[in-house]
Amino acid sequence: MDAARYLLYYLIFPGFLFTAVVGLLATWVDRKVTARVHWRVGPPWYQPFADTVKLLGKEVIVPAGAKATGFLIAPVIGLAAATLASTILWVASLYPETSFVGDSIVVLYIMTIPAIAMIIGASASGNPLGILGAAREMKLLFAYELPLVIVMLTTVYKVGSFSIEEILNFQSSNGVMLGSFSGTIAFIVAIFCAQAKCTMLPFDIPEAETELAGGTHIEYSGAPLAVIKLNMAIMFFVVPIFIITMFWGGVSFDGIRILTTILKFVAIVTIMVLIKNTNPRVRIDQALRFFWGPMLVLSIIALILAVLGY
Amino acid sequence: MHELLYVIVMPAAMGVLTLFFPKKARLPAGIIALISAGWLFIKAVKLFGIGESEYFRTIFTMGDVFQFDFALKLYGFSSFVLLFIALFGVLIVLYSIGYWFKDRETSGIYYSYILWTLSAAGCAVLSDNLLLLLVCWEVLTLLLYLLVNLGGEGHETAAQKCFTILGFSDAAMFLGVIVIWIAYGTLSISSLSISTGTSTGVIAFLLLFVGAIAKAGAMPLHSWVPAMAKPTQAPTMAFLPAALDKLLGIYLLARISLDIFAIRPGSGLSLMMMIIGAVTILFAVLMALVQHDFKKLLSFHAVSQVGYMVLGVGSGIPVAIVGGLFHMLNNAIYKSGLFLAAGAMEKRVGTTDLEQLGGLAKLMPVTFLTTVVAALAISGVPPFNGFVSKWLVYQGMLEGPGYNVIFLVVAVFGSALTLASFVKVLHSVFLGRRQEKFDGVREVGFTMQVPMIFLAILCIVFGIYAKLPLEQFILPSVAGSTGVGIEEMTVSTASGYWSPAVATVLMVAGMFIGLIIYAFGKTRRVRVVEDVWIGGNVLENEEMRIPGTHFYKTVTDDLKPAYSALFRDGKSGAMDAYNIWGKLGFSVVQVLRGLHNGILSTYLSWTIIGLGALAFALMFLAL
Numbered sequence: 065m066d067a068a069r070y071l072l073y074y075l076i077f078p079g080f081l082f083t084a085v086v087g088l089l090a091t092w093v094d095r096k097v098t099a100r101v102h103w104r105v106g107p108p109w110y111q112p113f114a115d116t117v118k119l120l121g122k123e124v125i126v127p128a129g130a131k132a133t134g135f136l137i138a139p140v141i142g143l144a145a146a147t148l149a150s151t152i153l154w155v156a157s158l159y160p161e162t163s164f165v166g167d168s169i170v171v172l173y174i175m176t177i178p179a180i181a182m183i184i185g186a187s188a189s190g191n192p193l194g195i196l197g198a199a200r201e202m203k204l205l206f207a208y209e210l211p212l213v214i215v216m217l218t219t220v221y222k223v224g225s226f227s228i229e230e231i232l233n234f235q236s237s238n239g240v241m242l243g244s245f246s247g248t249i250a251f252i253v254a255i256f257c258a259q260a261k262c263t264m265l266p267f268d269i270p271e272a273e274t275e276l277a278g279g280t281h282i283e284y285s286g287a288p289l290a291v292i293k294l295n296m297a298i299m300f301f302v303v304p305i306f307i308i309t310m311f312w313g314g315v316s317f318d319g320i321r322i323l324t325t326i327l328k329f330v331a332i333v334t335i336m337v338l339i340k341n342t343n344p345r346v347r348i349d350q351a352l353r354f355f356w357g358p359m360l361v362l363s364i365i366a367l368i369l370a371v372l373g374y
Numbered sequence: 375m376h377e378l379l380y381v382i383v384m385p386a387a388m389g390v391l392t393l394f395f396p397k398k399a400r401l402p403a404g405i406i407a408l409i410s411a412g413w414l415f416i417k418a419v420k421l422f423g424i425g426e427s428e429y430f431r432t433i434f435t436m437g438d439v440f441q442f443d444f445a446l447k448l449y450g451f452s453s454f455v456l457l458f459i460a461l462f463g464v465l466i467v468l469y470s471i472g473y474w475f476k477d478r479e480t481s482g483i484y485y486s487y488i489l490w491t492l493s494a495a496g497c498a499v500l501s502d503n504l505l506l507l508l509v510c511w512e513v514l515t516l517l518l519y520l521l522v523n524l525g526g527e528g529h530e531t532a533a534q535k536c537f538t539i540l541g542f543s544d545a546a547m548f549l550g551v552i553v554i555w556i557a558y559g560t561l562s563i564s565s566l567s568i569s570t571g572t573s574t575g576v577i578a579f580l581l582l583f584v585g586a587i588a589k590a591g592a593m594p595l596h597s598w599v600p601a602m603a604k605p606t607q608a609p610t611m612a613f614l615p616a617a618l619d620k621l622l623g624i625y626l627l628a629r630i631s632l633d634i635f636a637i638r639p640g641s642g643l644s645l646m647m648m649i650i651g652a653v654t655i656l657f658a659v660l661m662a663l664v665q666h667d668f669k670k671l672l673s674f675h676a677v678s679q680v681g682y683m684v685l686g687v688g689s690g691i692p693v694a695i696v697g698g699l700f701h702m703l704n705n706a707i708y709k710s711g712l713f714l715a716a717g718a719m720e721k722r723v724g725t726t727d728l729e730q731l732g733g734l735a736k737l738m739p740v741t742f743l744t745t746v747v748a749a750l751a752i753s754g755v756p757p758f759n760g761f762v763s764k765w766l767v768y769q770g771m772l773e774g775p776g777y778n779v780i781f782l783v784v785a786v787f788g789s790a791l792t793l794a795s796f797v798k799v800l801h802s803v804f805l806g807r808r809q810e811k812f813d814g815v816r817e818v819g820f821t822m823q824v825p826m827i828f829l830a831i832l833c834i835v836f837g838i839y840a841k842l843p844l845e846q847f848i849l850p851s852v853a854g855s856t857g858v859g860i861e862e863m864t865v866s867t868a869s870g871y872w873s874p875a876v877a878t879v880l881m882v883a884g885m886f887i888g889l890i891i892y893a894f895g896k897t898r899r900v901r902v903v904e905d906v907w908i909g910g911n912v913l914e915n916e917e918m919r920i921p922g923t924h925f926y927k928t929v930t931d932d933l934k935p936a937y938s939a940l941f942r943d944g945k946s947g948a949m950d951a952y953n954i955w956g957k958l959g960f961s962v963v964q965v966l967r968g969l970h971n972g973i974l975s976t977y978l979s980w981t982i983i984g985l986g987a988l989a990f991a992l993m994f995l996a997l
Contacts, residue, residue, distance in 0.1 A: 074880045080887055120895035127906040129915070131735045131805060136900075137885075140892070144884025148877060169765060169786075170756055170877075176793065177755065183797055187805035190733070191906035192918045195806060199925040202797050209790040214783050221779050224772060283906060287895025291888055367783075371776055 070155075078154030080147045087297035088112040093330065094300070094337050101341040112297065119290035127283055129190040135283070138185030139291040145177030146298040153305055156228035157314050168226045171306060172216060175261065178295050179205050182270075182280045189283035197279025200348045201270035204260055207355040208267075212257040214363035215250035218370040219310045222246075232314045241311040246369035251311045253363045258303045259336055260351065262296065266343035267351055275345075304332040376429045378446045381417055381456070382497045385410055385463075389489035395482030403482030404471035407489055411463040414492060418460040422453045428502075440555070447502035447564055451851035455499045455625050458703065459618060462710060463492045465825035466613040469714055472821035473609050473721055484524060488613065491517045495618050499625060504551045504561040504582075507626070511547065511585060514622070515540040518614055525605035532605050536598040543588030543595060550581025566634045570643055575635065579643060582630045590623025591615060592684050593654040596677040600661075603673035608717025608726075611669060615676050616709040624683045624702040631687060632695065632852065639690035640775050647688025652781045655681030655788035662795045663926045668716045668726035668803060672709065675752060675792065679705045682788075685781060686767040692852075694770020700848050701763035704836060708748040708760060711829035715745040718818045718826070719803065728799070729921040733808025737815045740823050742804045744830040749800060751833040753793035757878045759836035762844075764789060794926070802922030810915060838878055 073079050091112050099106025126132050149171050156167050183201050186194035219241050220226055223234040241247035260267040271279045284292055308315060308328050315325045346354070375383070388410035395403035421427065427448040435441045448456075467488060474484065491514060498510035515537065522533035555561055557574045568575045588595035599615045631637045637644050655678055662674035679701070686698020718741045719726050723734070735742040751758035754765075764785070771782040817823070836843050906918070 070880060071883060074883055075887070079880075080884065120891070122895070124895065124900045126900050126902050127904075128902055129733075129807060129905055129918075131733070132900070132902075134735060134805065136892070140885050140888030143888045143891075144881045147884045147887070148880050151880065152877075169768060173754065173756055173761065176790070180755075180793065180797065184800065184805065187801040188735070189906065190805075190807050190918070191908065192913075192920050193908055194906075195801070195920045198797075198801065199920075199922070202794050202925060206787075206790045206794045210787050213786045213790070217779060217782060217786075220772070226769065226772070277909060287892045290895065291891055294891075367779065371779065 073155050074147065074151045078158065079151040083147060083150040083154075083298050083301055084294055087294070087299075087301035088116070090300050090329075090333055091297045093333055094340075097334065097337045098341055101338075112293075116290050116294065119293065120287050122286040122289075124286035124288060125283075127190060130283065131188040131190070134188035135185055136288055138181045138188065139284070139288050139295060142178035142181035142185075142295045143291050143298070145174050145181065146295050146302060149174040149177075150298060150302045150305070153228070153302065153309060154315070157232065157309060158317065160229040160232065167228045168216065168220065168231065168310070171228075172213070175299070175302065175306065176205060176209070178299060179261075182292070182295075185284070186280040186282075191283050193276045193278075194280055194282045197270040197272070197276050197282070200272075201263075201280055203348055204263070204267060204269055204351060207352045208257040208260040208359075211253050211355055211359040211363040212261075214360070214367050215253045215257070216310060218246050218250045218363075218366045221367070221370050228309060228314075231310065235313045240313040242313075244369075245374040246366045247311055249362055249366040249369070251307070253359050253366065254307050254311065255332070255335060255339075256359060257355075258307055258332075259339055260355070261303050262300050262336070264336060265340040266346045268345055269348050269351060272345060300333075304329055304336070307332060376446075377417075377421070378427055378429045378448060378500055381414065381421070381500065382493050384417075385414055385489040385493040385496070389486040389493065392482040392485040392489065395485075400474055400482065401471065403485050404467065404474070407467045407485035408464070408471065410489055411460065411467045411492065414496070415457075415460040415464050418453070418457045421448055422457045424448070425450065425453065442505055443503050443562070444506060445502040445562060446497075446500040448500060451625070451628070452499045454847040454851055455621050456496055457847075458621060458706065459492065459495050459499065462613060462617040462706065463488070465710070465828060466609050466617075469612070469717065469822050469825045470609045472819045473607070473717055475819070475821075484521075487517050487521050487524075491521075491614070491618065495622060498622055502563050504554060504563060504566075507563070508544065508547050508551055508585075511589070512544050514589075514619075515544055521610045521614065522602045522606050525602070525607060525610070527605060529605040532598075532602040535601045539595055539598045540588055543585045546581045547585030550578050550585070553578045553581065563629060563634065568635050570635050570637065570641065576643065579630065579635045579637075582634075583627070583647075586623050586627040586630060587650065587680075587684065588623075589619050590627065590680045590683065591619065591677050592623075592650055592680045593657060593677065596654065596658065596680075599677055600670055600673040603669040604667055604726075606669075608669065608713050608720050611673070612710040612713035612717065615673065616713050617706040620676070620680065620683070620702055620706050620709075623680070624687065624699065627684065628687050628695070628699060628852070631690075637688070637690050641690070644688055644690045645777075648685050648778075648781050651681045651683070651685030651688055652784040653681070654678060654684065656784050656791075659788050659791040659795065663791065663798070666728050666923045668719060668728055668731070668799065669713070671728070671795065671799065672712050672716060675712075675795065676705075676709050678788065678792065679709065679752065682764060682767055682785060685785060686770060689770055689774055689778070689781075691770040691773050693773065694767050695852055696844065696848050697763050697766025697768075697770055699851060700766060700840075700844060701760070703843065703847065704751065704759040704763050704833075707829050707832045707836070708751040708758075711744055711748040711826055711833070712752070714822070714826045714829070715741050715748070718822060721818055721822070722815050723812055728802040728923050730809065731803045731812075732801075732806040732919060732921060733804070734812070734815060735804035737808075737812075738804075738817045740817055741826065744826040745804065746800065747830040747833050749796035751837065753796055754789040755793070757834075757837045757881070759833050759840065762837060762840040798922040798925045801925070806922065807915060807919045809919065 075081065092107065092109050095111065096106040126135060152167055152171050179201055183198040186198040219231060223231050235241060242251050263270055271281060276282065281289065281292060305315060312328055388406060392403040392406055429446040431444045433442045433444050467485065470484065494510045494513040494517065498507055498514065501507040501510060518540065519533050519537040522536055523529055525532065551561065553574065554566065558566060558568060560566060568578060570576055570579055584595065591599045603611060658674050658678035658681065662671050662678060665671035665674060682701045683698045686694040686701060716726050718738060719731060722738065723731060725731065747758065751760040754760045767785060768782055771778045771785065
């Protein structure tokens with residue numbers, strides 16, 4: 065029975081259907097806020113859904129030099145992983161008894177798979193611009209992964225466990241991580257890492273529309289492109305939720321806490337969108353230096369403060 | 375004859391037999407080797423079922439001064455390591471039959487070396503006497519030297535380097551054995567229990583530790599692994615540094631640090647081992663990132679992964695020890711599989727140069743898929759086996775003293791870099807664009823595919839049903855040694871246990887969602903276009919080839935001030951004790967050469983000084 069229940073979680077709520085819908089709505093928030101910043105009106109709320117349906121109706125093109133199977137299967141693997149990350153995160157928050165000791169690190173690992181799938185797909189396309197994008201995606205991944213791991217460990221260290229359940233219990237009895245010195249610093253670093261994880265400006269280096277013409281996405285069209293867009297929408301939803309869980313008391317659907325959950329999520333999304341709209345794209349070496357320089361120092365300070373008990 | 379002796383004598387005898395096979399009879403020699411390895415495996419399975427057995431015979435005694443016992447002891451840990459040594463023996467011999475099938479240069483002597491290695495490794499694992507263990511260790515060093523010498527261009531220097539480093543570590547072990555004999559009067563591993571509170575104990579531990587980590591290939595005694603990678607054939611790499619040497623080195627490390635010396639968490643020696651582990655993880659993987667040769671890149675990963683094992687075992691924390699030992703097993707499985715994939719490249723494409731390879735996924739689908747599985751496993755991606763063991767190590771780091779969090783960061787980040795490195799491999803070998811001259815490459819034969827597929831399946835099974843190897847192999851091995859009962863161990867590892875089976879089912883379900891979306895779209899009518907779109911330019915295939923070797927050039931270029939020393943030596947081997955000692959030795963030789971000036975009176979005066987010193991010493995002793 066357990067398996068069936070998990071499958072239900074995974075497919076409907078809080079898994080694929082829920083995550084995809086909310087993720088697409090979040091991309092609408094992104095587009096709407098961006099439009100307002102640009103002094104435009106922006107699209108209606110259903111635009112992301114319409115775009116997805118439209119892409120499904122388009123022809124799928126595969127270049128002759130591509131490894132077609134790998135090229136087409138990669139977005140699907142990314143989708144499965146992104147959905148799994150979301151499911152584990154939500155199920156652990158909503159039904160704490162299902163949490164297991166290592167789930168936060170499982171989520172961290174699984175959140176890297178969509179990026180890896182994208183790299184494999186671009187590499188399989190055989191397009192040199194796609195391959196450049198793939199190389200950048202990988203470099204970006206390990207650039208932000210280091211500070212992200214360290215800030216995650218500030219929380220894990222304070223709680224003394226990798227379990228999301230215990231992280232949430234600790235925060236509900238001792239106040240949220242964000243309330244402490246180390247937590248605040250860690251939160252700031254995590255936001256920048258989230259920006260890079262969602263490959264949003266100023267870290268949209270792997271896609272770089274004006275330079276690589278889409279980079280990792282260049283050869284994709286039709287349904288595979290729709291899946292990629294869906295992936296990105298899901299990640300845009302999962303990554304902020306992960307940050308909320310680690311630093312900001314987590315998510316909940318009990319009475320009034322629905323409202324705070326939505327507010328927290330929208331707050332993080334708005335911060336990310338504002339960063340996106342006020343910064344130009346940086347080069348990959350600048351991004352690397354940013355994450356392995358100031359961000360690394362900040363995250364180490366946060367970790368030291370956490371070890372000292374601040 | 376005692377049942378344990380069969381394990382040692384049989385492969386050795388069969389190795390003598392295959393020695394006499396001429397070059398033309400490679401195949402019969404291989405089949406004989408396969409039968410003996412298979413027999414050894416069956417025997418090992420039986421012994422694993424028996425669980426415990428002993429053999430004891432005193433070879434010779436020198437009054438009260440010295441006694442050499444041929445003591446063998448089979449118990450949980452050694453029977454499990456023996457089982458996997460035999461398993462790898464079977465797989466590698468099977469692979470080698472296909473690998474050498476058309477090679478006219480090799481004779482049955484290769485199989486002799488492999489069988490003798492199996493025999494010596496079996497003896498080392500079963501040995502209950504430190505001196506016997508040391509003898510086996512040296513036989514293994516010698517066989518490694520001989521195997522490397524069968525390799526291609528540059529094998530002489532590589533073999534020499536292996537022999538020097540491992541010879542040095544064997545010498546250190548020999549000193550350690552002497553210290554233990556003099557100070558404690560016995561060499562029986564199971565009856566020794568030495569406190570590390572005394573300086574003698576610490577010295578003895580360090581000397582044996584050198585032997586263990588040199589075999590496993592941890593820094594700073596790692597450089598023989600990358601040095602032998604390029605000239606040595608892939609089956610040898612997959613057999614020794616990837617599988618057997620890890621099993622043996624970490625087996626010895628666990629025996630000495632858990633059984634003989636009982637290192638406690640938080641002690642100075644534990645900290646030293648953890649630092650060695652963390653440094654090994656990080657620096658070796660940084661060097662792997664910049665490699666241009668598939669086998670050499672893998673060899674740096676073989677070094678890097680040892681770090682997790684040393685970190686886990688050295689921490690002295692039960693969960694981390696279990697993780698470290700499980701990682702030893704997992705690493706042997708996936709690393710061996712990766713080297714076998716490199717062997718497939720060697721065999722079919724004729725090179726392992728990452729700049730030459732590329733786009734081979736379509737032509738060698740089995741090799742590609744098994745490599746993907748092994749690459750994800752080594753990077754610690756769930757649900758493969760590497761994830762479980764790495765996660766156990768992480769979990770252990772949380773339980774120790776506060777500074778362990780540093781090791782935790784290094785371990786987690788090391789994993790991310792490993793992933794980066796294997797993305798580069800997948801791109802440069804299997805994806806990307808193919809050189810036109812390699813269009814006719816075929817998949818390797820059946821005998822080479824079977825070991826690769828088998829190892830890949832093990833990676834998946836040990837990941838999804840990790841409880842099975844943990845409860846069957848790892849927990850019984852350490853339950854007695856760490857002072858923690860088996861029940862407690864089971865609980866402490868199982869309480870945090872995630873259910874990879876469910877996660878895997880969900881992943882598959884997720885992929886179905888994706889495929890359904892494809893089905894809704896027009897994916898069934900895929901249009902294949904002439905070629906990729908590069909802003910309207912039309913380029914030749916060669917112009918569009920981007921090898922993955924420069925993927926991480928930004929990293930190496932940009933961080934030059936911090937990493938220049940590391941990367942400059944990356945090719946020759948940074949942090950290489952071999953080079954440092956080489957320079958030191960050279961300067962000593964220079965001084966000695968200065969003394970040899972060929973003038974008779976100088977020699978005479980040295981002789982007289984020497985005689986004087988000798989006389990003085992004798993007088994002193996007589997008094």
